[in-house]
Amino acid sequence: MLKTEELQINIGPQHPSTHGVFRMLVTVDGETLVDLKPVFGYLHRNHEQLGEVNTYLQNMPFTDRLDYFNSMVNNHAYARTIETLAGVEVPERAQYIRVIMDELSRILNHATAMGFMLGDMGAWQTALLWGMREREKILDMFEYVSGARMMCNYCRFGGVVRDIDDWFITELKKLMQGLPHYFDDFEGLLLNSEILLARARNIGVLPKDLALAYSVTGPVLRGSGVAYDIRKAEPYAVYDRFKFKVPVGTVGDVYDRFLVRIAEMRESYKILEQALEQLPDATGGFINPKVKQQSLKAPAGEAYARVESPKGELGFYVVSDGTGSAYRYKVRAPSFINLSALADMCKGYTIADVVVILGSIDIVMGEVDR
Amino acid sequence: MALLARGELRSILQTELPNVLDSRWDTQATDQAEAHGEGQTVLLDFDAVVKAEAIVEVAHFVRDKFGYDLLSNITAVDYLNHGIIELVYQFYNAAEAGPDLRVRVRIGRSPEECIVPSLTPTWPGADLQEREAYDMYGVVFPGHPNLARIYMWDEFKGFPMRKDFPKTGDKYTHVTGE
Amino acid sequence: MTLSHLATEDVFVVERNDADFRAGQGMTKGLGIVFRKFRKALFGKPNSDRADTEGQFNVQYPEERLAMPEAYRNMPILLYDDATGHELCTSCFQCERICPPQVIHITQAKDPATGKPVPAAAKFVLEYDTCMSCGYCAEVCPFDAIKMDHDFELSTANHPELDVDYNRLLRPVSYYETIAPTMWSDVKEQAMKKLQNNIKRRPGDIGRDHGQKIKGGAPVAAAATPAAGAAPAAGAAKPRGPVAAIGKNMSEDKTAKLLAIRAANAAKRGGGAADAAPVAQAAPVAEAVAAAPAAASAAPTGPVAAIGQNMSEDKRAKLEAIRAAKRAERGE
Numbered sequence: 060m061l062k063t064e065e066l067q068i069n070i071g072p073q074h075p076s077t078h079g080v081f082r083m084l085v086t087v088d089g090e091t092l093v094d095l096k097p098v099f100g101y102l103h104r105n106h107e108q109l110g111e112v113n114t115y116l117q118n119m120p121f122t123d124r125l126d127y128f129n130s131m132v133n134n135h136a137y138a139r140t141i142e143t144l145a146g147v148e149v150p151e152r153a154q155y156i157r158v159i160m161d162e163l164s165r166i167l168n169h170a171t172a173m174g175f176m177l178g179d180m181g182a183w184q185t186a187l188l189w190g191m192r193e194r195e196k197i198l199d200m201f202e203y204v205s206g207a208r209m210m211c212n213y214c215r216f217g218g219v220v221r222d223i224d225d226w227f228i229t230e231l232k233k234l235m236q237g238l239p240h241y242f243d244d245f246e247g248l249l250l251n252s253e254i255l256l257a258r259a260r261n262i263g264v265l266p267k268d269l270a271l272a273y274s275v276t277g278p279v280l281r282g283s284g285v286a287y288d289i290r291k292a293e294p295y296a297v298y299d300r301f302k303f304k305v306p307v308g309t310v311g312d313v314y315d316r317f318l319v320r321i322a323e324m325r326e327s328y329k330i331l332e333q334a335l336e337q338l339p340d341a342t343g344g345f346i347n348p349k350v351k352q353q354s355l356k357a358p359a360g361e362a363y364a365r366v367e368s369p370k371g372e373l374g375f376y377v378v379s380d381g382t383g384s385a386y387r388y389k390v391r392a393p394s395f396i397n398l399s400a401l402a403d404m405c406k407g408y409t410i411a412d413v414v415v416i417l418g419s420i421d422i423v424m425g426e427v428d429r
Numbered sequence: 430m431a432l433l434a435r436g437e438l439r440s441i442l443q444t445e446l447p448n449v450l451d452s453r454w455d456t457q458a459t460d461q462a463e464a465h466g467e468g469q470t471v472l473l474d475f476d477a478v479v480k481a482e483a484i485v486e487v488a489h490f491v492r493d494k495f496g497y498d499l500l501s502n503i504t505a506v507d508y509l510n511h512g513i514i515e516l517v518y519q520f521y522n523a524a525e526a527g528p529d530l531r532v533r534v535r536i537g538r539s540p541e542e543c544i545v546p547s548l549t550p551t552w553p554g555a556d557l558q559e560r561e562a563y564d565m566y567g568v569v570f571p572g573h574p575n576l577a578r579i580y581m582w583d584e585f586k587g588f589p590m591r592k593d594f595p596k597t598g599d600k601y602t603h604v605t606g607e
Numbered sequence: 608m609t610l611s612h613l614a615t616e617d618v619f620v621v622e623r624n625d626a627d628f629r630a631g632q633g634m635t636k637g638l639g640i641v642f643r644k645f646r647k648a649l650f651g652k653p654n655s656d657r658a659d660t661e662g663q664f665n666v667q668y669p670e671e672r673l674a675m676p677e678a679y680r681n682m683p684i685l686l687y688d689d690a691t692g693h694e695l696c697t698s699c700f701q702c703e704r705i706c707p708p709q710v711i712h713i714t715q716a717k718d719p720a721t722g723k724p725v726p727a728a729a730k731f732v733l734e735y736d737t738c739m740s741c742g743y744c745a746e747v748c749p750f751d752a753i754k755m756d757h758d759f760e761l762s763t764a765n766h767p768e769l770d771v772d773y774n775r776l777l778r779p780v781s782y783y784e785t786i787a788p789t790m791w792s793d794v795k796e797q798a799m800k801k802l803q804n805n806i807k808r809r810p811g812d813i814g815r816d817h818g819q820k821i822k823g824g825a826p827v828a829a830a831a832t833p834a835a836g837a838a839p840a841a842g843a844a845k846p847r848g849p850v851a852a853i854g855k856n857m858s859e860d861k862t863a864k865l866l867a868i869r870a871a872n873a874a875k876r877g878g879g880a881a882d883a884a885p886v887a888q889a890a891p892v893a894e895a896v897a898a899a900p901a902a903a904s905a906a907p908t909g910p911v912a913a914i915g916q917n918m919s920e921d922k923r924a925k926l927e928a929i930r931a932a933k934r935a936e937r938g939e
Binding site: 113116117118119120121185192193195196199202203204205206207210212220221230233234236237240241244247248249250251252253254255256260286291303304305306307308309310314315318319321322353 | 613616617618619620621622623624625629631632633634636637640641644656657658659660664673676678679680705706707739740741742743746747755
């Protein structure tokens, strides 16, 4: 009589497929996964406490380090929260610039996230490097406007730190000439590949009602078939002026999340086109000159502002006691909360699927551990 | 299924579920921002403050009656001057979108009082957030399947995000509360 | 589920390929694209146009370099005027206050005759290792004295070396002009005007020649050959100040310097009860550090001896820490 025994394995914290210092304590029965416990804290930097010690402006560069792929989006979310708290008006041009940066971030994030996920599946390097190539082009442009590729520190309260100029717009137009080719190539490369279909279809299924109960947001929620996009649900900045669609999946498996992300990149491209068209001229300014950036004091109260980050709902909950720094500063990090669904998504699949499912959630540990 | 304006839930709860509201905060039902000077902690009350033991009931109520099915965010705030810890639950209506619905729970800071029933059995998405509130603020959630520290190591004593946790030195073990 | 906030035309369902498995047609198609790209990369020209998605994209880094945009920020540097050697910094402490990781430490210069503060910094220490390159110091500086450098090749095996002071921070205005011409021309006029006003209020040599004097001559200006161009020769002079002279006892130097700064700050605050403890701890270390170079050096150790007998213990410890730091700076 064959006797089987359950076995506990640690995947991570130092493991190439865990996308950072993340540990999964998995219980396996043969190849099949029985239980999974995520273990956090290896990158914990007490970000929220730092937010209570720093002044509002000082905290802006720290938000870069949350989701370090999308520092522009983090800056936007944080600036929006403090603007809501302090009642700061943002000039229209700055809103457009922020939207452009957000959508560029979304493209670069999805391009690399999908590349990493395909790398986890075994599509070694090609898909990833094509994504990296597009990302590099975008990061160069970020570097030009903000001074840094990844730690942009670009938004200020009531605007952005530096206006975009003709060079940026010319280069953005050039970039956008190339982007559709990239989307087509990327889809043609792997979309119908038998290996991808075998590894992604009906793997890591997260049904619609379970997705809502798990509070997941972003492409993971939309992949499960819930058309919930903050850009539509609670439009911020100038998103209500653009025409774009919300892609949703039907099954909620890895394949749907993959398709949703590709479709989102195409929608981002549409938003970029419209934003460039509508971009107001520089007369309105790119920053509200009345705001005292360094000594900004918000009246006592609380504010929560959220944006649709490429990974989901990124929100900052800030309580002010009337001084120059936050009394309570909480980050609603999308990849952290999306991870709570990981165990349920993985149960019953093989251990090789776990890394693919994790890749399809698209986590960044800087944001998970904060 | 309808969207609620801010503060509307309070009056609805008064008529529909009169026992769930925390009566301690009835008298401070308005925004008191002006009353708080510089450097003071604030307590703002335009939202429903419910009793800790009623949070599960209220969460189900807003989900089933008004469609607020997406529990997005749980924030613990330590109001040291008032001697309370506040938990802010933010719900969203995924079908109708719109702004969030905030439900609050206010509990004492001592270990005997710092207890809120867990929402994890119904909203498994609350799992990690409740563990975070436990790790950082010492809020205990009975009913949580695995209430362990999440960021700090298991042997850590004290709750580092509480306002009376010393910010300097390595004598973190001196903190009371555990 | 009804989605009343979204019109139906705003949502679309992604198209799934639910076909049964075939004999590798999908893979063949993908490989075709890869092959096309491969051919282009082999025979195509290297390209840097953003519209291109084919061809070679590599930059062979140490030999080839991409041009840095002007706004690029890596580490802060301090500017001084080429003509007079006067530093633009007036020690207004704006950067020290805004710095999110609190890595800037400034000591204000004092007029030796009157003891009054002078608009110049006596000491300026920046911890490069903890600096997060946010650029706030350059943003808030009202005198345009602190700017962000473009040099990113700062890796070193000697960690304490990243605790930089005037030796490595100072760059001539002409250097900054080469790396960020338009950004400098925007502020040049007012910066220079402010500098002239400040020079008037600086007696003697205060606020001048910090870098050169310590190294006995021109090294800062010489070493600061701009390398901001697109492709400097491999291994060419990098724009960094002289650091080589600092010896093996660097870690002690760092301790001494940091202690000196803390002691000086404590002294500035009036040295209350709270400050007494760290200073008392600092004293033995500072003494040990002070003793080592003093024994090795041929120069008389006069200053240590000259500390009065009737001074309080605290004050003596502070003074010794400061002097140890100064000796360390002179390279003894």
